[in-house]
Amino acid sequence: MNAIKFPPNFIWGTAAAAPQIEGAAFLDGKGESVWDRFARIPGKVVGDANLDVACDHYHRYPDDFALMRELGIKHYRLSIAWPRIFPQGDGELNQAGIDFYNRLIDCMLAEGIQPWVTMFHWDLPQALEDRGGWRERLTPEAFGVYAETIVKAFGDRVKHWITLNEMRCFTILAYGDTIRPPGLNEGEKVVNQTYHHALLAHGLGVQAVRQHGGENAQVGITDDCIIPVPVIETEPHIKAAEQAIRELNIRSIDPILKGEYTELYHTLTGENAANVEPGDIELISAPTDFFGMNIYTGVYVRAKEDGSPEILPFPSGYPTADAPWLKLIPQAMYWGPKLIKSVYDVPSIYITESGAGYDDVPTETGEILDLHRRQYVRQCLMELHRSIGDGSPIEGYFLWSFMDNFEWLDGYTKRFGICYTDYSTQKRTPKLSAHWYKEVMQQNQLV
Numbered sequence: 001m002n003a004i005k006f007p008p009n010f011i012w013g014t015a016a017a018a019p020q021i022e023g024a025a026f027l028d029g030k031g032e033s034v035w036d037r038f039a040r041i042p043g044k045v046v047g048d049a050n051l052d053v054a055c056d057h058y059h060r061y062p063d064d065f066a067l068m069r070e071l072g073i074k075h076y077r078l079s080i081a082w083p084r085i086f087p088q089g090d091g092e093l094n095q096a097g098i099d100f101y102n103r104l105i106d107c108m109l110a111e112g113i114q115p116w117v118t119m120f121h122w123d124l125p126q127a128l129e130d131r132g133g134w135r136e137r138l139t140p141e142a143f144g145v146y147a148e149t150i151v152k153a154f155g156d157r158v159k160h161w162i163t164l165n166e167m168r169c170f171t172i173l174a175y176g177d178t179i180r181p182p183g184l185n186e187g188e189k190v191v192n193q194t195y196h197h198a199l200l201a202h203g204l205g206v207q208a209v210r211q212h213g214g215e216n217a218q219v220g221i222t223d224d225c226i227i228p229v230p231v232i233e234t235e236p237h238i239k240a241a242e243q244a245i246r247e248l249n250i251r252s253i254d255p256i257l258k259g260e261y262t263e264l265y266h267t268l269t270g271e272n273a274a275n276v277e278p279g280d281i282e283l284i285s286a287p288t289d290f291f292g293m294n295i296y297t298g299v300y301v302r303a304k305e306d307g308s309p310e311i312l313p314f315p316s317g318y319p320t321a322d323a324p325w326l327k328l329i330p331q332a333m334y335w336g337p338k339l340i341k342s343v344y345d346v347p348s349i350y351i352t353e354s355g356a357g358y359d360d361v362p363t364e365t366g367e368i369l370d371l372h373r374r375q376y377v378r379q380c381l382m383e384l385h386r387s388i389g390d391g392s393p394i395e396g397y398f399l400w401s402f403m404d405n406f407e408w409l410d411g412y413t414k415r416f417g418i419c420y421t422d423y424s425t426q427k428r429t430p431k432l433s434a435h436w437y438k439e440v441m442q443q444n445q446l447v
C-alpha cells in the first residue's frame with residue numbers, strides 16, 4: 001500500500017473563533033459586538049439564536065483543552081474578542097479581558113497545545129460601528145492599538161499571529177450585501193473603502209507583531225479567497241484560472257500580495273477605487289511569514305475562445321454539504337495553494353480552515369457517525385497532498401472546527417465540529433471524524 005504521508009514537521013490542528021464558542025457575551029466587562037447586536041434583530045439568524053452562551057467555552061475551556069489533548073490536538077487556532085479587551089473599541093482597556101486570555105493561554109500551554117491567535121474574527125465592537133465601522137479610518141487605527149495591546153500582553157507565549165479572518169465577510173457582505181452586520185447596502189465606492197481599511201488593519205497588525213512580538217514571532221493573514229478550479233486540468237483552463245483568481249480577489253489579497261493597487265485593480269474598480277493615503281501601501285504590503293487560506297469550496301472555471309476565464313454556474317443537483325453554499329469541490333484544496341504559489345509566489349501557506357457543515361444527529365447509542373464530513377475532509381486532504389507534491393508550500397492544516405458552535409446566520413444548525421456539542425447540557429462528544437483525525441495527526445499520513 002502506498003502511504004499518503006505528509007512532510008515531516010507538518011502542522012496539524014483545529015480551529016475556532018471567540019464569538020462562536022465563548023458565550024459570556026456581556027460578562028466581566030465585555031462590550032457589545034456587531035454580531036451581538038445583529039443576532040437580536042428578529043429573523044436575521046436561524047431560530048433567532050444569539051451568541052450569549054454559545055458553547056460556554058468562557059467557563060469550560062479547561063475541559064475543552066483537556067479533550068483536545070486526549071484527541072492529540074497540538075495546535076489550536078483561536079481568536080481574541082476585541083470587545084473583551086476594548087469594550088468600546090478604543091479608549092479604556094478592560095483588564096478582566098486580558099486576565100481571561102492569560103488564564104486561557106496558560107491552560108492550553110499546560111495541556112501541550114500551541115496557540116495560533118487570530119486578532120479579528122468579525123466581532124467588531126458595536127461602539128466603533130456606531131462611529132462608522134469599517135467605512136471609517138478610525139476603525140483600522142483603533143485596531144492598531146488593540147493589536148499592539150494584545151501582542152504586548154500575550155506575545156511572550158503566542159508565537160503565531162493571524163491579523164484578520166476573511167475580509168469578504170466584514171466588508172462586501174456587511175456593507176454591500178446586507179447579509180452580515182451591520183447589514184447595509186452601500187455603493188461600490190464605500191465597499192472598496194471598507195476593503196482598504198481592512199487591509200490597513202492587517203498592516204497595523206503585522207507592524208504590532210514586528211515591533212512587540214519578539215524575534216521568533218510569525219504573522220500572516222487568513223482569507224477565504226474565491227478559488228477558481230479549472231474544470232479540465234489542461235493548460236488553457238489553468239491559465240484562465242490564474243487570471244480568474246486575481247480578478248475574483250482583486251480588492252483583498254491582490255493588493256497585499258502584489259504590494260500595490262495594480263492596473264488591473266484600477267481597470268476593475270474605475271472611479272470607485274479606494275482612497276489611499278501616503279504610506280498606506282507600504283503598511284499593507286509589509287512582508288509576512290505565511291499566507292493563511294480558508295478552503296471549503298470553490299468555483300469552476302474554463303477558458304473562453306480568447307483564453308479569458310468564464311466562471312461556470314452550478315447545475316441543480318450539484319452535491320453540497322447541508323450548508324448549501326458549501327459545494328463539495330475537494331480540488332479547491334489542490335488549486336487554491338497551487339494558484340497562489342504560481343500567481344503570487346508566496347513562500348509559505350497554511351490552511352487555516354477546512355471542513356464541512358452538516359446537521360448531525362446522534363444515533364440511539366449516542367454516537368455521531370459523520371461519515372459525510374469524514375469523507376469530504378479526507379478527499380480534501382488527498383488533494384492537499386497532491387498539491388504539496390506539485391510544489392505548493394503548504395506547512396499546516398487546521399480543521400474547522402474543534403466542536404459545533406454558533407454558525408453565524410445559521411445559528412446552531414449546520415454543525416462543523418469534529419466534536420458534537422449538546423447545547424442543552426454543553427456535553428462534548430467526539431464524532432467519528434475526531435477519532436479518524438486523531439490517527440491522521442498521530443501518523444502524519446492519511447488513514
Ligand code: GBH
Binds near residue numbers: 169294406416
Ligand atoms: C468560515 O467562513 C468562517 O471563518 C467560520 O467562522 C465559519 O464558521 C466557517 O467558515 C463555516 O462556515 O451567505 O451564501 O453568501 C467560510 C466562508 C464565506 C462561507 C461567506 C459562507 C456566505 C455564503 N464563508 N459565505 S452566502
